[in-house]
Amino acid sequence: MTTEDRTTHRADAGWHAMMAQFTGGLSPAALITAYVDWYIHLLASPDKLSELIKLGVSDIADIDPAEDPRFADPSWAGFPYNVMAQGFLGAQNWWDAATCGLRGVDPKHANIVHFAARQWLDMFSPANFALTNPQVQDRTRKEAGQNLIRGARYWIEDFNRLLSKHPRRPSSYVVGEDLATTPGDVVMRNRLVELIRYRPTTEKVHPEPILIVPAWIMKYYILDLTSERSLVAYLRDQGFEVFILSWKNPDEDDADLSMQDYVDLGIRAAIAQIRSMGAKKLHAVGYCLGGTLLAIAASALARDGDKALATMSLLASQVDFSEPGELGLFINESQVAFLEDMMQTKGYLKADQMAGAFQLLRSNDLIWSRVIRHYLLGERTHDNPLMAWNADATRMPAKMHSEYLRHLFLENDLAKGRFEVDGASVALTDIRCPVYSVGTETDHVSPWQSVYRFGLLADTDVTFSLTNGGHNGGILSEPGHEGRHFRTSHKTEAHSHVTAQTWFDRTRPKDGSWWPHWAKWLAAHSARPVDCRPISAKPLDAAPGRYVFG
Structure with missing residues (x-):
């Protein structure tokens, strides 16, 4: 050029x-x-x-x-x-x-x-x-117009905040004090991730630890939200040693980080660290895009004959982007080129630069209902932990995000066996460990019908569970959460494929959370519990670590 x-x-x-x-x-x-x-x-x-x-x-x-x-x-x-x-x-x-x-x-x-x-x-x-x-x-008659006065004040506050460097309202929830409070230690850190190990609460643990890979576009503590809604704490209390990746929030210096780097510095580095602590195999869990990345890494491990994974669990994760749902409306060649030019100016994509697409998917819930409530009725939405996490936005490095959009969303290379790791293609059909896949009924980010397609692409045993709720709420479906139900079935290579709608019609819902069903499945694919492994080296920091504050 x-x-x-x-x-x-x-x-x-x-x-x-x-x-x-x-x-x-x-x-x-x-x-x-x-x-x-x-x-x-x-x-x-x-x-x-x-x-x-x-x-x-x-x-x-x-x-x-x-x-x-x-x-x-x-x-x-x-x-x-x-x-x-x-x-x-x-x-x-x-x-x-x-x-x-x-x-x-x-x-x-x-x-x-x-x-x-x-x-x-x-x-x-x-x-x-x-x-x-x-x-x-x-409301205006009853309050003599005070609701509109409050609403005007709220609008001015929000508009001024939008023009500032901090467009979100400050939250009363503090990371490390109210959120992400499960006791743990940072046992590894590199330029991209911290690896957090949670302190066991049982005398014995299954010898296969659990490694959780969250999406890189969100802070990891969605899975350790509060003491009542913590997936990591629940798994820990079921007798598992739990690790989770905390991704660094990238800046200009990280513009050249690629998908290969996220595999190497993220999942591979974490597996190597866990193995160095005495584990021979582990249960790998990926949430949202973290599950997509995990499927890529698992395919590469399988291709190379590495049997590090005892099982793989994919939570609201897509591996086939041929039917990505309404979000796919915003991803085409024009949109990707537009985003690439945007990212070139700073080397990363700010979270709010794609927020428009996510909000439009549910405009009545995320935009207009708030306009009515805040500015016309004069009511402020009460702060809650999920809102605080949602406001804690992250960025995406330019090179990695461009590769993700082009190779996965546009070209669907992973599902077609063309995605490359270490310069050679990987295939989902190489994965042989048992897989537990979870979809959520009203997911606007990873439609459950798309998540369900993993069973069509895999040559291994797949247990698929569908829970009610959305992309986040359906996954945060802790036992005791009212109104929860889920459907589940098990598929082996010998079973004939059925379409998503046929599966839905045939599979009866069960009341309650899917968490206990999953924990039982993990235990069934684990060896007999053993004494907890000691930590050989001094932890780098206490959880939640440093990267979560970036």
């Missing part, structure tokens, strides 16, 4: 980075391309246009607003609010019809336009405005 080309590219990157401040990190070119494809095909479809004209003049009186959570309050049943809600839902139905079932349109483009139209409509829901929301008007 010439000097002139590099200068031009720097200008492009700077321009795209500036644009990203207004688009939430989303590429406008991707949306425009999808819209043009849809619009041209719509103009060339007279039958579809006729259908839409008829739908546009149809009676909306039969629409029941109460079926939509936004209009479920009884106050929406009275005039004129019922007419407003019916008109809005009628427009929503019209756009649903206009953006679906149009022959010739690229299916991904059709999904993008449908999604964008729904987001645009949601913005203008009558529930979002004080003059058209009967609940807000009732």
Whole structure:
């Protein structure tokens, strides 16, 4: 590349980075391309246009607003609010019809336009405005407008904070005091990870320790949230020696870290450290993208004949990205190139630069319901541990994130046996250890149907469990948590494959948490408990370590 080309590219990157401040990190070119494809095909479809004209003049009186959570309050049943809600839902139905079932349109483009139209409509829901929301008007009358004054003050606070270096509201929960409090020690540290060992509470432990690999886009303590909601503490109390990786929050100096580095400095380094402490085999657990990375590392271990893993557990983790769910709408060549230019300016991707995509997936829950509650009703959401963790954002190094998006999301190399570790491809079919895979019913990040596909790609025994809840709440499903249930089944090589929906229909739910079922499965694949291993070297720090504060 010439000097002139590099200068031009720097200008492009700077321009795209500036644009990203207004688009939430989303590429406008991707949306425009999808819209043009849809619009041209719509103009060339007279039958579809006729259908839409008829739908546009149809009676909306039969629409029941109460079926939509936004209009479920009884106050929406009275005039004129019922007419407003019916008109809005009628427009929503019209756009649903206009953006679906149009022959010739690229299916991904059709999904993008449908999604964008729904987001645009949601913005203008009558529930979002004080003059058209009967609940807000009732509150305003009762409080003589004080709710709107508080809401205006909250908006100013949030706007000023958005312009500052600390866009999130400060939390009353403190890491190391209220969160991530399970006693443990940092037994290894390198430029990318700390390895934390939790102190056993049982006289004996299974000889196979558990190594947990969280996603690198989140702080590890989602799995050690509080004393009541700690997965690591639960496993520890079941007689397991538990280790977890705490990823460093990367900065400019880490721009060149690659997926290979995350395998080597993360999972491989942790396995080597645990083995040096006397363990011959271990149970490996990956959560979200940590599970994807673990599957890559496990495939490489299997390819090389290394039988370090007694089992592998994948929690809300995808290995096949052919059906990534709604998040896949935001990942295409245009979007990846846009993100790469954004990352070039600083060497990493800030968490809030992709926050727009995640919030849009659940805009009514994550955006508009908060607008109504905070700025119209004048109520602040009470702080809680999960919100505090969610606000503790992390960054992603440019090279690694680009490789992840291109090789996994765009090209699906892992599922197709093309992903390379150490310069040679790896294959999921090489994995021979038993696998426990968990999906969550309302997961917008790792749709359970995609998680379920691991059983189709594997040549080993797979136990699949599906729990109710979302990406985080479904995994944090501790025993005693009310309203929890899960489905589970076991598949060997001898079993015929069934589709996800068929599996769901055939498998009856069981009440309670999936944690005890998993712990029993881990124990069944473990040897008889032995005395706890002593720590030969002085720990580097007490848990939660240093990297969690970065």
